[in-house]
Amino acid sequence: MSLSxxxxxxxxxxxxxxxxxxxxxxxxxxxxRIDVTIAPDRMVEIAIFFRDKLGFDHPSGVSAVDYxxxxxxxxVYHLSSIRNVGQRDIVVNLKESVPRNTPRAISLVKIWPGVxxxxxxxxxxxxxxxxxxxxxxxxxxxxNWDGPPPMRKEIRFPTD
Amino acid sequence: MSTQKSAQSDDPIELLADSLNxxxxxxxxxxxxxxxxxxxxxxxxxxxxxxxxxxxxTTACCSAEFGAASGARHDLERFGVLPIGSLRQSDxxxxxxxxxxKMAKRLRTxxxxxxxxxxxxAMGDCAISGGLFHDSYSIVNGAxxxxxxxxxxxxxPPRPEALxxxxxxxxxxxxxxxxxxEG
Amino acid sequence: MTTTDKHxxxxxxxxxxxxxxxxxxxxxxxxQHSGSGHxxxxxxxxxxxxxNAMPDPGYVHRGIEKIIExxxxxxxxxxxxxxxxxxxxxxxxxxxxxxxELQGVEPPARGQYLRCLLNEMNRIMSHLYWLSIYGVFLGHxxxxxWPLGDRELFIxxxxxxxxxxxxxxxxxPGGVRRDLPAGFAEEAVKRxxxxxxxxxxxxxxxxxxxxxxxxxxxxxMLSSERAIALGSTGPxxxxxxxxxxxxxxxxxxxxxxxxxxVRTRPDGDSYSRAMVHMDEMRESSxxxxxxxxxxxxxxxxxxxxxxxxRGEAYGRVESARGECSFYMIGEGGDKPxxxxxxxxxxxxxxxxxxxxxxxxxxxxxxxxxxxxxxPVEADR
Numbered sequence: 001m002s003l004s005x006x007x008x009x010x011x012x013x014x015x016x017x018x019x020x021x022x023x024x025x026x027x028x029x030x031x032x033r034i035d036v037t038i039a040p041d042r043m044v045e046i047a048i049f050f051r052d053k054l055g056f057d058h059p060s061g062v063s064a065v066d067y068x069x070x071x072x073x074x075x076v077y078h079l080s081s082i083r084n085v086g087q088r089d090i091v092v093n094l095k096e097s098v099p100r101n102t103p104r105a106i107s108l109v110k111i112w113p114g115v116x117x118x119x120x121x122x123x124x125x126x127x128x129x130x131x132x133x134x135x136x137x138x139x140x141x142x143x144n145w146d147g148p149p150p151m152r153k154e155i156r157f158p159t160d
Numbered sequence: 161m162s163t164q165k166s167a168q169s170d171d172p173i174e175l176l177a178d179s180l181n182x183x184x185x186x187x188x189x190x191x192x193x194x195x196x197x198x199x200x201x202x203x204x205x206x207x208x209x210x211x212x213x214x215x216x217x218t219t220a221c222c223s224a225e226f227g228a229a230s231g232a233r234h235d236l237e238r239f240g241v242l243p244i245g246s247l248r249q250s251d252x253x254x255x256x257x258x259x260x261x262k263m264a265k266r267l268r269t270x271x272x273x274x275x276x277x278x279x280x281x282a283m284g285d286c287a288i289s290g291g292l293f294h295d296s297y298s299i300v301n302g303a304x305x306x307x308x309x310x311x312x313x314x315x316x317p318p319r320p321e322a323l324x325x326x327x328x329x330x331x332x333x334x335x336x337x338x339x340x341x342e343g
Numbered sequence: 344m345t346t347t348d349k350h351x352x353x354x355x356x357x358x359x360x361x362x363x364x365x366x367x368x369x370x371x372x373x374x375q376h377s378g379s380g381h382x383x384x385x386x387x388x389x390x391x392x393x394x395n396a397m398p399d400p401g402y403v404h405r406g407i408e409k410i411i412e413x414x415x416x417x418x419x420x421x422x423x424x425x426x427x428x429x430x431x432x433x434x435x436x437x438x439x440x441x442x443x444e445l446q447g448v449e450p451p452a453r454g455q456y457l458r459c460l461l462n463e464m465n466r467i468m469s470h471l472y473w474l475s476i477y478g479v480f481l482g483h484x485x486x487x488x489w490p491l492g493d494r495e496l497f498i499x500x501x502x503x504x505x506x507x508x509x510x511x512x513x514x515x516p517g518g519v520r521r522d523l524p525a526g527f528a529e530e531a532v533k534r535x536x537x538x539x540x541x542x543x544x545x546x547x548x549x550x551x552x553x554x555x556x557x558x559x560x561x562x563x564m565l566s567s568e569r570a571i572a573l574g575s576t577g578p579x580x581x582x583x584x585x586x587x588x589x590x591x592x593x594x595x596x597x598x599x600x601x602x603x604x605v606r607t608r609p610d611g612d613s614y615s616r617a618m619v620h621m622d623e624m625r626e627s628s629x630x631x632x633x634x635x636x637x638x639x640x641x642x643x644x645x646x647x648x649x650x651x652x653r654g655e656a657y658g659r660v661e662s663a664r665g666e667c668s669f670y671m672i673g674e675g676g677d678k679p680x681x682x683x684x685x686x687x688x689x690x691x692x693x694x695x696x697x698x699x700x701x702x703x704x705x706x707x708x709x710x711x712x713x714x715x716x717x718p719v720e721a722d723r
Contacts, residue, residue: 030444032593033657059574061690063670063683078657078670082571082587089593091657093670114574114693118685125408140401140722143262144298151409157295217375220403220719221428224509227472228498231491247375263381263402266374292422295413296406316421317428319508 007087008034011054018053019046032089040096040105047077047094047111055084056092062118064126068153072097073128075105077115098128107133125151192340204339208277209331210240212252215270220257222284222317229320239327252279252330255303257317258286258293264300271307279334281326282309285316292316367394372707374402380718384695384711388704396699396707398692404722408684415677416442417649420512426686427720428509430469432461433662434686435514440595441658441669441682442516446647454518454643455597460634461504461513462596462660463627464497467538468509469663470620470627471497473715474545477617480708481558486549493541496534503527518644528635535628542625550614550621559614563698563710566611573693577665578623579714582616584609589661600637603630613713620715651679662687664715688721 008028015036016023023046025037038046050056060078067074077094081087098105107130109116119130120139127149130136141150148155195201218226230236230243244250247270259267271278282303285291290301303309310333313326366389373383381402387395407426411419416438423438424431436458443449450458471490478486498508503524505511513519549555565575567583580587588605590598606622608615651673659668665687672681691714702710 029655035655058571060666061574061668061670061683061685063681063685065672065681065683076670078668082585088587091659093655093657112574113569113572114690117689117692138401140404141298142399142401143265144260144401144404147297150297150406155297157297157409157413215375218380220405221425223380224429224472227475228491228494228508231475231494232488233492233495258403258405260402260404262404263374266402270375292425293405293407293410296410298404298406317509 005031008032008090011087011090011092012036014054015046015049018049022046032091034090034092035095036092037095037097040098043094043096043106043108044111047108050079050092050094051111055081055087057112058082059112059114059118060091062115062122064122064128064151066100066126066151066153067097068100071100073100073103073126075122075128077108103128104131105129106131109133125149127152196339201339202335205335205337208251209334212239212241212279212327212330213244213250214241214252214254215247215250215274216243217253217256217267217270219255219259219263219267220284220286222256222287225317225320226254226256226283226323229323234320234324236324236327239324239331241327247273248275250274251277252281253307254281254283254323255287255307255309256283258284258291259300259303260298261300262298264306267303268306279310279330280307281311281313281330283313283315283318283323283326285314288312288314370704373399382716382718382721384699384707386699386704386707391703391705393699393702393704393707396696398695400692400718400722402722403719407723408682411682411684412678412680415649416651416679417515420515421510423684424510424512425719426684426723427469427662427664427688427717429472430465430663430720431510432458432465432513433660434667435512436462436596437658437660437662437667437669439514439516439658440660441656441671442651443647444656444658445652445654445671445673446516446650448517448645448647450518451642451645452597452639453522453641454645456634456638457519457523457643458514459597459601460631461501461511461519463630463634464501466627466663467624467631468494468497468501470624473620473663473712474549477712480712481555483549483555489541489545493538496538500527500531500534503530515644515647516649517647518642520644522643523638528638531635532632535631539625539628542621542628546621550618556614558706558709559612559617559713560610561612561614562706563613563702563713564611565694565698569697570611570694573697574690575665575694576690577661577663577687577715578616578619579665579691579694581605581607582619582713583611589659589666593659595660597634601630601633603633613710616713616715649677651676664688664717664720665690684723686720686723688715688717689723691716692721 005028012026022042027035029035056079058080060080063076065074074095074097079092122128124138124141282288287303293299311326311330315322368388370386374381383399385397386393410422424435471494475487475490502508505513565583567585570580570583584607586605586607591605603626608618653675656671659666667686670683671679674680698710
């Protein structure tokens with residue numbers, strides 16, 4: 001495996017060429033790890049571009065992070081590429097921020113069916129609504145926890 | 161088994177039924193007393209303790225050690241313990257591991273569906289007191305909060321030998337117990 | 344049987360044939376079932392055929408993602424190992440990989456090889472446990488007993504190496520905790536050679552058995568396009584012909600220097616997935632011998648601070664059930680700000696409805712367990 005970052009740089013270049021004004025930030029964290037931050041209203045077009053033109057067809061997961069000091073939630077889609085063998089080790093973290101008091105985003109289930117369960121989990125753990133999600137209901141917390149979304153930073157538990 | 165006869169009831173059938181109830185009740189007491197004497201009680205307890213059939217529940221990670229204990233090297237069947245599919249035909253419930261609130265309701269339902277006599281072994285630190293996950297938002301800190309536990313087997317997870325020791329202790333407990341406990 | 348079937352008996356009292364799809368029944372399978380792990384499947388049936396199977400997880404949800412934000416990174420190691428306790432070393436490896444990515448620490452070569460050694464032993468142990476529970480699901484008592492007995496061979500080795508049967512906590516940021524004890528290599532080589540002969544016996548008795556092939560071939564289909572779009576990973580993906588394996592695609596620890604093949608099967612049915620597990624056990628067995636042969640000298644651990652530096656990292660490994668990853672965000676201090684934990688079984692949960700569509704109810708255990716969905720691992 002070469003130690004240069006040519007593939008990552010060319011991916012970032014292609015992305016910036018096709019969406020010159022919509023990419024808030026695109027950095028290469030280290031080898032095989034790319035971070036792309038965009039605005040939520042452009043998410044669907046850019047996600048389709050990633051899947052069809054750049055070859056990222058495998059959804060590895062969706063995370064939500066509570067940046068309570070900045071009053072936002074960040075939703076991160078982890079994407080990897082299976083069909084394109086030359087970039088199988090690359091992970092793209094596609095990020096969008098939503099305001100903490102009205103957390104709504106558009107669901108990407110129609111683009112990658114595999115993100116359905118992760119978006120449901122973000123709904124129950126953080127309270128983030130995903131428009132267009134086929135089953136917006138609790139996944140793990142039914143009968144387990146009735147209170148506010150437990151992964152938010154202000155929810156603390158007795159012995160910590 | 162009321163010995164009071166209702167003053168208003170002159171119905172001969174009802175009077176007969178009442179006195180039969182008393183007679184059957186007294187007979188039942190006598191049968192219980194006979195069974196709870198030494199030779200018969202020992203035979204019944206011997207049958208119970210050497211054929212403890214647990215329900216197939218694999219609550220959490222301790223189930224890996226329960227599986228290993230049922231396996232080829234630490235064969236639990238030599239103690240008479242054979243996991244059985246139907247819970248109406250089992251008399252032991254081994255709570256293996258962490259109990260979430262969602263599962264606790266179902267465990268109580270399973271326990272209620274088992275026929276008497278039934279015994280409970282709490283296996284693992286999580287089933288005893290919450291263990292490693294004691295400060296989690298979704299778990300119940302110990303099986304004794306909603307079930308009557310007979311034997312506690314500590315460990316995280318307990319070795320199969322520890323589980324076998326727990327089963328031997330339960331067998332000792334059964335050997336010394338009455339067939340019809342009060343209450 | 345449709346109403347136009349000339350053999351249809353329409354003259355029986357209180358019985359009339361229904362059109363297929365006219366009437367469905369919802370069946371709740373679990374959470375107590377004669378199998379493994381608590382998970383409920385809400386199955387919609389049309390006669391005998393499953394139309395839809397929705398998983399209802401959460402019976403073993405312990406809130407690990409919240410717990411690991413509250414404990415320091417060393418105290419969290421036993422917690423993150425527990426989801427798949429039979430595969431603890433691989434999960435542990437994902438955790439330390441994320442931390443080392445943030446800290447910029449590289450363990451010494453001997454430490455990397457010992458990590459691979461325990462990982463491969465764990466892969467065999469996990470697959471043997473899978474096989475024995477497959478025996479419970481299929482009603483095959485020999486398939487239950489024999490793998491558990493052979494698993495004890497490797498549990499003994501792991502106990503000699505780390506001190507514990509299944510919960511090792513062996514990998515720490517910077518390396519591993521202990522070095523190889525004396526006499527370990529000879530013992531391990533003897534056991535893996537014996538184990539490979541046993542694998543031949545397993546293939547003959549369990550897998551070339553017409554009772555098994557008739558139950559598993561062509562049952563529970565998962566096409567490669569759907570497998571990729573649903574985010575499947577591990578043997579579930581490799582059973583559909585895709586040769587995705589992080590040990591080869593993104594070599595970590597010492598895997599870049601080791602020689603092994605990625606095992607796939609093309610058909611995408613339950614038999615393929617089961618055979619991928621068998622093939623992987625063989626590969627892991629020869630990998631153990633290779634690792635012990637190539638083991639370099641030197642220290643096993645480099646001192647690493649108990650701190651999560653500011654930054655983000657995505658540490659992942661190929662665990663027995665698939666890709667296990669930690670997306671870790673640090674802000675200095677000894678606890679992560681956020682550590683998102685996604686395990687192999689959680690990724691494969693999306694494949695369950697796909698695999699069970701169109702399968703007969705009696706074939707459900709065969710198909711479901713061939714995905715190797717471990718509920719404790721998915722719920723975390």
